[in-house]
Amino acid sequence: MTPLLSIRGLSVQIGRGTPVDGIDLDIAPGETLGIVGESGSGKSLSLRAILRLLPPQAKVTGTAIWNGVDLLTLPEPDMRRVRGGQIAMVFQEPMTALNPVLPIGLQITESLGVHLNLRGAAAKTRATELLDLVGIPDASRRLSNYPHEFSGGMRQRAMIAAALASGPKLLLADEPTTALDVTIQDQILKLLLRLKEELAMSVVIVTHDLGVVAGTCDRVAVLYAGKVMETGPVRTLFTRPSHAYTLGLLRSLPDAAHARQRLEGIAGSPPDPGALPPGCRFAPRCGFALDACRIGDRVLAPSAPDQLSACIRAETVMAA
C-alpha cells in the first residue's frame, strides 16, 4: 500500500546542533503510528518540521511526500491549505492551545469557514456536531463558552474538535495526554481511536509514555538523539525489541509484577545534539556496546518481519 505520508531524510539543524538527523518514516492510510523517545530526542520537533511550524533559524532538510507533493518545499499558500485542511495537529497543553478570548464555538466555526467555506447557521450546526462527536455534553449550549470555563479534558476535546473541523486525513498529536489526569488520558486516547475509525484518518501520536503507545498504536518508531533506532509493529517490538535502547526503555518501566523492586533505568543521559558521539548514538550508555558500535554510521536493517533496527547487536538483544 502506498503510504499517506512518506518522510525521507528529515533533518532539523538549529545552530551547530542537529536535534533531528535523517529520519525516515512512512505513515500508512488508517494507521496509528506512535513516536516515542526521551525529552530532546527530536520527536516533537519532527512533527513541527513536517508542518513547517519551526522558526526560520531552524533549517529543515529532507522530503515529506504527501499526495505526491513535498511538504517541505511547498509554497506557503498551498501549505496553508494542507495545514488544518488535510493534516491537523493537537497540542500537549490544551490550556494554552485554545485562544483565551474567543468562545469555543467561534474557534471551531472559524476553521469551517476558512477550509470548507461553511458559515453562519450551517457552520454552527456542524460545530455542534463536532463537539458532540468528541463527547462534550450539551454541545449546542457549550458553543458560547470560553476556554477557561472548560476543564482540562474538555479543552483537549474541544481542541480535537477544532482540529477535526475540516476533515483532515492525518492527525498529528503532540503528547496529547501528557498534561491530563490518568483517567482523562484514557478517555482522550479512546476518543482519538474512535475518531480515527469513524473519520478514516491516520494518526501519529508523539509521546514519551510507552503505555500510551502500547494501548493505542499499530506501529511504533523509537527515536533517540534525533535518529530512528527501531520501528515495527507494537506487539512484536514490545515483546521482542531488537535494539538495545528499546530494551532499556522497556526495562525501565515500572510494572505491577515486579513491584517494590529497584527499577533498572538507563545509566547516563542523552547526548548534547551539538556534540554527538561517533558511531551509534546510544553506545556510550549501552550495556551491549562493542568497539564496533563506536564507529561508522548506522542504517535501519530488518531484524524481524516488518521490524527495522539500527542496532548491530540486534540478534543478541532479541535473545536477551
Next chain:
Amino acid sequence: MSATIAARRRFVLPPWSLLGGAAILLVLLACAVVPEYIAPYSPTNFDFRSLLQPPTLAHPFGTDNFGRDILSRTIWASSVDLQIAIFATLFPAIFGTLVGSVLGYVGGWPDAIFRRIVDVLITIPFLVLVIVIVAVLGPGLGNMYIAVSAVNWIIYARLMRGEVLAQASRDYAAAGRVMGYGPIRIIFRHLLPNAVAPVLVYWMTDMALEILLGSSLGYLGLGAQPPTAEWGVLIADGKNFMTTAWWMSIFPGIAIVLAGTGFSLLGDGLASMLRRGR
C-alpha cells in the same frame, strides 16, 4: 455549572478605581460638552469693575486681570483639553497598535529597522521633539496634534510589538498556523485581542500625559492660542500675578490634576478588570 458561571460574570463589580475615574471624567465631559449650561459667566467677557478678585461666592475661583470669571474659563477650557486628550492620542494609539502587531508577528528586517528607529527616538526627550516639530510647523493645536502623532505612535507600536511577540510564542498561535490560517487572520483576530490590554491601559495614562503636554505647550505659547481658554494657557496667564492673585493659576492647575487623576484611575481600573478577566 455554566449557570453559576454566567451569574458570576454578570454580577462582577468593576473596581472602585474604574468607577472613580469614570465619575471624574463624566463630570469633565459634561463641562466639555455643554459648558454654556454649567459655567456661570461667559469665558471671554471682560468686566473691568471686578479685576483680580479673590474667590468669592459670586466668583468661586476668583477673576483674572481682565475681570473674567476663572471658574467659567476653567470649565470652558475642559472642552479644549479633553479634545487634546482624544485627538492627540487617537491616531498614535490605533496606528501604533496596528504597526506593532504586524511587526511583533512578522519580525525580520522590518522589525530590526523599527527597533533602530525606537532606539534613536528614545534618546531624545519626547517634549523636546514635539516642541521642535511644533516650532517648525508653527504654533497651534492642529500642529500640536500632528507633532504628537508623528512621534507618539512609536511608543504604542513598541508596547504592542512586545506583547504580540510574547503571545505569538503561545500554543494557540501555533494552533492557528496549524489550522492553516494566514498571518493577517492570526495577527488581528487571534493575537491582537489577547495583546491589546496593556495598550488600552497605557492609552488612558497617555491621555493624561497629553493633557499635561498640551498645557505645557499652551504655557509656552505653542499650543492653544489666546483668547482660547486652555488650562495651560490659563496657568501661563496667571504666572505674572502669582504673588498677588494665586487663584488665577492654582484652579486651572487643580483641573489638570483632576483630569490626570481621572484618566489614571480609569486606566488602573481597566487594567485590574482586564487582569481579572483572564
